[in-house]
Amino acid sequence: MSTTEIPVVASEDDRAAFRAGPVDEQSQQRLAANGLAYRRVPVDSDAFGPWLQSVARGFQDSERSDEHIASARERSSYRRVTGVYDPAAPVSEAPVGTIASWIGELTVPGGALIPSCAITAVTVAPTHRRRGIARAMLEGELRSAHAAGVPMAMLTVSESTLYGRYGFAPAAASATWRIETRRAGWIGPVPEGRIDFIPRQRFRELGPALHERARRRFAGEIDVPPGHWDNFAGTSPVAEKAGEKRAVQYTDASGEVRGLAVYAVHENHDDFTKAKVSVHYVLAETDDAYAALWRFLLELDLVAEVSAHELSVEEPLWWMIADQRAATITMRDHQYVRILDLVAALETRRFGAAGRLLLDVSDPLGFADGAFVLEVDADGVGRVTPVERDAAPDDAVVVRLGITELSAVYLGGVSLATLHRAGRVVTDDPVAAARVFSWHTPPRLSFWY
Numbered sequence: 433m434s435t436t437e438i439p440v441v442a443s444e445d446d447r448a449a450f451r452a453g454p455v456d457e458q459s460q461q462r463l464a465a466n467g468l469a470y471r472r473v474p475v476d477s478d479a480f481g482p483w484l485q486s487v488a489r490g491f492q493d494s495e496r497s498d499e500h501i502a503s504a505r506e507r508s509s510y511r512r513v514t515g516v517y518d519p520a521a522p523v524s525e526a527p528v529g530t531i532a533s534w535i536g537e538l539t540v541p542g543g544a545l546i547p548s549c550a551i552t553a554v555t556v557a558p559t560h561r562r563r564g565i566a567r568a569m570l571e572g573e574l575r576s577a578h579a580a581g582v583p584m585a586m587l588t589v590s591e592s593t594l595y596g597r598y599g600f601a602p603a604a605a606s607a608t609w610r611i612e613t614r615r616a617g618w619i620g621p622v623p624e625g626r627i628d629f630i631p632r633q634r635f636r637e638l639g640p641a642l643h644e645r646a647r648r649r650f651a652g653e654i655d656v657p658p659g660h661w662d663n664f665a666g667t668s669p670v671a672e673k674a675g676e677k678r679a680v681q682y683t684d685a686s687g688e689v690r691g692l693a694v695y696a697v698h699e700n701h702d703d704f705t706k707a708k709v710s711v712h713y714v715l716a717e718t719d720d721a722y723a724a725l726w727r728f729l730l731e732l733d734l735v736a737e738v739s740a741h742e743l744s745v746e747e748p749l750w751w752m753i754a755d756q757r758a759a760t761i762t763m764r765d766h767q768y769v770r771i772l773d774l775v776a777a778l779e780t781r782r783f784g785a786a787g788r789l790l791l792d793v794s795d796p797l798g799f800a801d802g803a804f805v806l807e808v809d810a811d812g813v814g815r816v817t818p819v820e821r822d823a824a825p826d827d828a829v830v831v832r833l834g835i836t837e838l839s840a841v842y843l844g845g846v847s848l849a850t851l852h853r854a855g856r857v858v859t860d861d862p863v864a865a866a867r868v869f870s871w872h873t874p875p876r877l878s879f880w881y
């Protein structure tokens with residue numbers, strides 16, 4: 433499938449209108465009542481540099497050079513950038529609150545894409561913390577996205593405790609692997625194609641189109657913002673330690689490039705047979721490419737350990753090594769999603785089993801509050817009908833839950849039965865409800881944004 437055959441669910445016009453759209457009035461008024469100004473920051477304006485410095489400071493990072501700012505400006509044109517300003521501060525052009533967002537595309541169970549508001553760069557200056565600035569910005573972006581007709585929102589987080597209160601849930605967990613390579617023992621397939629080294633720039637050129645073809649295989653993946661490819665490949669002019677990155681490609685027997693990987697080797701000067709490899713990115717369009725790239729990485733000479741981040745919680749790799757205890761795997765929350773338009777969200781994904789559920793959903797922000805009948809047919813296609821709260825059809829399984837819990841099960845990686853056992857969902861038939869929301873492949877997200 434070529435990239436042009438993939439339906440563009442978030443059109444460039446929609447994205448541009450959202451980027452240029454106003455800030456949310458309700459949050460603007462709330463902040464103004466506290467003497468603060470909430471406004472958009474055009475990426476090509478002078479206000480962008482101070483905004484970026486505030487983001488860096490907010491993440492306890494160092495001051496940005498002019499070169500960094502120029503590079504970030506060039507790579508930020510896809511973002512809607514917003515700041516909160518304190519006119520009474522001595523450096524009033526530096527915002528005390530920052531947030532950025534854009535309309536991306538989220539893959540859902542079944543391989544469809546749904547427009548989703550990606551949120552990033554959320555910081556509040558330590559001088560202004562815990563006064564409700566982050567809440568005003570988050571609620572503001574969610575209202576703006578909802579008003580623009582965007583059915584989902586999503587983000588990755590620095591701390592797990594921040595976003596549940598706005599209805600976000602960690603719907604795709606990620607796994608970090610540390611593999612003792614000499615112990616692992618490759619027992620997976622040995623594909624016919626070939627692995628070759630390529631310049632990092634070549635990875636940068638091939639990555640976007642390959643990812644466009646690969647991302648529909650996994651719920652949770654999103655379209656990669658263009659600047660991220662430079663981060664993966666180390667091809668940005670301000671990239672640090674770019675020279676340590678090595679790139680390889682997998683070409684299948686018919687001569688098509690089906691996979692890419694970037695990794696770095698860290699020598700062990702005390703014992704040259706015990707180098708460590710950090711895998712920065714493995715991108716595989718086919719199972720062959722996946723097997724060939726991982727085999728290559730696990731069989732590198734002079735390497736004792738390979739580590740990789742942002743893997744799925746259920747990698748086929750686990751079944752491709754002879755000794756599963758050669759891998760130490762840790763899991764954590766990664767891709768957070770938040771349903772804004774319940775009908776659009778549920779009708780876009782496919783479900784694991786037929787059934788009829790009455791979803792009684794509470795949403796403190798009001799976007800998806802109410803009762804909905806979800807009717808799923810034998811093909812896993814769902815139809816949603818809003819109903820009165822006490823008007824459940826007799827044969828529907830009643831499920832009462834918050835928008836955070838519904839968002840948690842949306843990508844099919846969290847079982848509704850587990851949330852029921854955790855006391856977070858009320859239903860008489862957790863098994864039937866869980867079967868409907870299940871999916872055969874766990875969701876994943878292979879990077880941070």
Ligand SMILES: CC(C)(COP(=O)(O)OP(=O)(O)OC[C@H]1O[C@@H](n2cnc3c(N)ncnc32)[C@H](O)[C@@H]1OP(=O)(O)O)[C@@H](O)C(=O)NCCC(=O)NCCS
Binds near residue numbers: 490568588
């Ligand atoms: C996290 C951060 C943005 C919070 O900003 P803030 O303006 O202090 O947050 P608010 O005052 O609006 O607080 C909103 C709510 O979040 C809670 N909260 C804020 N920071 C929290 C934290 N670190 N852990 C747990 N709860 C937190 C508040 O208690 C408040 O709860 P409530 O409204 O439900 O009662 C800010 O501390 C920050 O910039 N941290 C460093 C950068 C960072 O990690 N950003 C997040 C990137 S994903």
